[in-house]
Amino acid sequence: MTQIRNLARVFVLIFCCSAANAGVQVTADQWRQEAIYHSPEHPGYTAWCTLWREPTGSLRLAFEQVTGPVADRLHRTIVTVLMGSDDEAKTWHKLREIPSRTNVFDDHGIYAEPVSSSYCGHAMAVLDHGVLITGLWQGGDRTAGYLQRSADGGKTWSDPIYPLDPAQDRMYPTQIRRLHDGRLMLVAGVVSRANEKMQQYLVKEFFESRDEGRTWKKVWTMPPEVGACEESDLAELPDGDLLVVHRAEHYQDNKYISATRVQNVFHRTESGWQIGPVKPCPFPHSGFPELLATADGIVLHIATDGVWWTSDAGENWTRLNLAGSPYYPRALQLKDGSILVVGHVGGDNVYGTVDQTIMQQIFRLTVQK
DSSP states (O other): OOOEESSSOOEEEEEEEEETTEEEEEEEEEEEEEEEEEEESSOOOEEEEEEEEEESSSSEEEEEEESSOOSSSGGGEEEEEEEEEESSTSSSSEEEEEOOOTTTTTSSSOOGGGGGGOOOSEEEOOOOTTTTEEEOOTTBBBBSSSEESSSSTTOOOOOOOOOSTTTTTTEEEEEEEEEETOOEEEEEEEEEGGGGGGGGGEEEEHHHHHHHHOOOOOEEOOTTOOOOOSSSEEEEESOOOEEEEEEEEEEEEEEEEEEEEEEEEEESSSSSSEEEOOOESOOOOOSSSSEEEETTTHHHHHHHHEEEEETTTSSSSOSSSSOOEEEEEEEEEEETSSSEEEEESSSSOOSSSSSOOOEEEEEEEEEOO
């Protein structure tokens, strides 16, 4: 397979940024950025990345690609491009293109993947034995979002798994994280069918699975007055607690007012979770929250406005002197300790309006305690 070479100039920046947070110092350097994929068309539509590591150690990257006429959506081609890297993101190669589900369209012209592909933009988890668990939004004959499991690398998928009764609630799963003890945590937006015309009733729900995603139990509902929206992310702390950062949208009379970042901690107990109070974050809202717990025990918040870190469960955040990420970033730590971030150039762009590219950033951290 042809390896994807740089499609844009590589920027190599050396940042030496050091700051203190609860007696900890973090230095970031050797930041570099490069384009790793562009659509065969210009302008290209490639967006909504999913990033994970296979049990074999190889990296996998999936994203949505749309090609074809701008004016005639019925003759466009929508696929998920699946990329692989066997050398820790030094090179990437295309593994295959996965056709979208049929008879499913996105009325907004964006967010194609939640209704067309088994590889959703964020909700993906990988179990130790290679089982994939993903979340999909409604589409086709499915009138509510659901989860699916795959035991063969995404070639086939299970019947839909509904954490809530689809006759009562519309569900929009957006994030699945696997914890060290094997439990899975799910974030989703939920709209009661009794109030589905009211946007402010899209409440944020958290669920837990202790049987590898087959069944789910509700953990917490964020009060609507604190914020709506289906987007949150969580990072497991060294003591097993969860630091959770939320996109919180605010409405008045069903009219959107603003979006902010807020956070809280889920404290682990023998029977489940004790939910801590919701507090404001010091950084601005910027797309989907992306958290990464590093091997050094710190947590990164990665967004288009920059990279922040905390060593004390979000009591203090410090911004690193690094460039912002691509849009809707996904991140993981490489085997040498470097941080890999992937995302797309652009934003919530309707097809044919912006030339999108899949980008990656890599930088190193030094943590002194």
